[in-house]
Amino acid sequence: MLQLCSSGGHVVASATLYGGTHALLTHFLPRTCNITTTFVDITDHEEVKNAIVEIRTKVLFFESISNPTLTKTLSPMVLSPARLSADVVVHSMSKFICGGADVVAGAVCGPASLLNSMMDLHQGSLMLLGPSMNAKVAFELSERIPHLGLRMKEHCLRAMEYATRMKKMGLRVVYPGLEDHPQHHLLKSMANKGYGFGGLLCVDKESEEKANRLMHHWKNSSQFGLIAVSLGYYETLMSCSGSSTSSELNSEEKALAGAGEDKWSQFERAISRTMDSIL
Structure with missing residues (x-):
């Protein structure tokens, strides 16, 4: 999100999201980064279209299947958003992919241009903020996948x-x-x-x-x-x-x-x- 949106950026997001993500979009990003969010019924395509602000809107964010009544942690075995034209996919690897409830990990999947920009020495959000996976965790996940x-x-x-x-x-x-x-x-x-x-x-x-x-x-x-x-x-x-x-x-x-x-x-x-x- 921080890599795609600069100060003054705008996000259109589903109203049905994990609570922590909702708090990030509602409170943290507006306060610290001047990034605002419009929440919509993601199944109403007209509402989604009308919420997009030309030039400012950089991200359309949603979960499949969504929280809180169900969950977004289906794993790519059940649902593969990349095959359904999603540009960027974020997986919680702590859940079904791990299978043991004993690691904290996530994966960002997307085009090489985006991932390379996230690791840029001077402006990359991954490079500068440091969410690097522990090597032992990476090995354990490779054994479970x-x-x-x-x-x-x-x-x-x-x-x-x-x-x-x-x-x-x-x-x-x-x-x-x-x-x-x-x-x-x-x-x-x-x-x-x-x-x-x-x-x-x-x-x-x-x-x-x-x-x-x-x-x-x-x-x-x-x-x-x-x-x-x-x-x-x-x-x-x-x-x-x-x-x-x-x-x-x-x-x-x-x-x-x-x-x-x-x-x-x-x-x-x-x-x-x-x-x-x-x-």
Whole structure:
């Protein structure tokens, strides 16, 4: 973002973003760099078009699939934005790509001209700000990437199984693999064949209290899963997104992002449990 935008620059971004990213665009960049952001409904192409400011707008920023009701950490096995004409793709390698919840890493993928400019000795944001990956972390990731495809298939298979069974129990489940999801067919047309619809599902419990009660019941009464947010782990992870990963948003921003009243329980379906372990 800092490499593409100078002082006075402008960003058009989806209203549904990870809380930390939303805080960066809403508070930090305007205060420190004079870079402003207009948030839009990214599915409304006319609204996106109207938000673009000639000359000033340098970045169109969005997540697929978006936070907070689901997640952007599908991994490139499920969805490959570069194949869908994205100019720059940022991956959180701490999540499904890592698979062990034990490293902090990310990857910026884009044209050589951009990446070279980011490493420029005098003006490169990577060169001057120093977000370099630890060599040991890089090695560990290189050892895990070869079996990413196998892991993602199993994550997605189990997420689909749990989404289906929870729906049959009468719970309101948000998962793009379900045919009643409003963007099921859209994701199906975009996703890489054979890898499902992601390893995370969301349950609407109507209130933050009920969402947290459900998670604590499963954790403490059934010894099922962990209440944590480092997705892609080999144990099932659960969180109430509105009071965790989207806690930087105020009530109005949460409503626009789809987090409502902190009512969502997110479940990252892990590969280490049998499918009938709880349901």
